Amino acid sequence: MSTSITSATAANNSLSSQVTSATEQSDRFMKLLVAQMQNQDPLNPLDNAQLTSQMAQISTVSGLEKLNTTTATLGSLFTQMQAMQGAALVGRDVAVEGNELRIQGEQADGGFELAARADTVKVEILDAGGQAIDTIELKGLEAGRHSFDWSVPEGAQGQALTFKVTATSGDVAVSSMTLQHERISAVSTFNNTLALELANGDRVAYDAVWAFL
Numbered sequence: 001m002s003t004s005i006t007s008a009t010a011a012n013n014s015l016s017s018q019v020t021s022a023t024e025q026s027d028r029f030m031k032l033l034v035a036q037m038q039n040q041d042p043l044n045p046l047d048n049a050q051l052t053s054q055m056a057q058i059s060t061v062s063g064l065e066k067l068n069t070t071t072a073t074l075g076s077l078f079t080q081m082q083a084m085q086g087a088a089l090v091g092r093d094v095a096v097e098g099n100e101l102r103i104q105g106e107q108a109d110g111g112f113e114l115a116a117r118a119d120t121v122k123v124e125i126l127d128a129g130g131q132a133i134d135t136i137e138l139k140g141l142e143a144g145r146h147s148f149d150w151s152v153p154e155g156a157q158g159q160a161l162t163f164k165v166t167a168t169s170g171d172v173a174v175s176s177m178t179l180q181h182e183r184i185s186a187v188s189t190f191n192n193t194l195a196l197e198l199a200n201g202d203r204v205a206y207d208a209v210w211a212f213l
Helices: 002-038 048-089
Strands: 093-097 102-104 107-114 118-126 132-141 144-151 162-169 172-174 176-190 193-198 203-205 209-212
Touching: 048 176, 048 193, 093 193, 102 176, 107 118, 107 162, 118 144, 132 144, 162 176, 176 203
Parallel strands: none
Antiparallel strands: 093 176, 093 209, 102 107, 107 144, 107 176, 118 132, 118 162, 162 172, 176 193, 193 203
């Protein structure tokens, strides 16, 4: 949770600087108004309407600064709370957009999303050079998310493999998106959003997760 502590420190520093900024702006505005009143034309003094208008401007500037400060602080605290709650996700498997085949010993798995029903779905397992080394054929799949498993032959174990999905309904191609399966190894915050660190070394935003497996 060192990331959350660092974020909290940064938020406090930012809050302090913003409060100082708001105070300084109000002070400068007030000094200018006082100087204007001291140097006004006695024959054409500042009337009550003008004075009220300028005082209202001071209040508006100060109020907006405080509102912005409060909003930024609440956003930072919300992100930190997300990170703390997200710690419960460590160890969970997720599906994210990608085509890397997850290999665990002699078994591998992956997934895909179909835009519509498909009569035939062909999943090609590709080696590092992009050549197909095996093909899985699936029949009669409805629209939505699907998963597949593949037994890794001895010669392919330890290799970085990918997969390609081709779906058809009759003679018409069906749009599909490949989904790779990964395990969450840690959570962190990035640009005030919750990020998930995956076992393959990638880091993705929480909203990039397609599904929890």
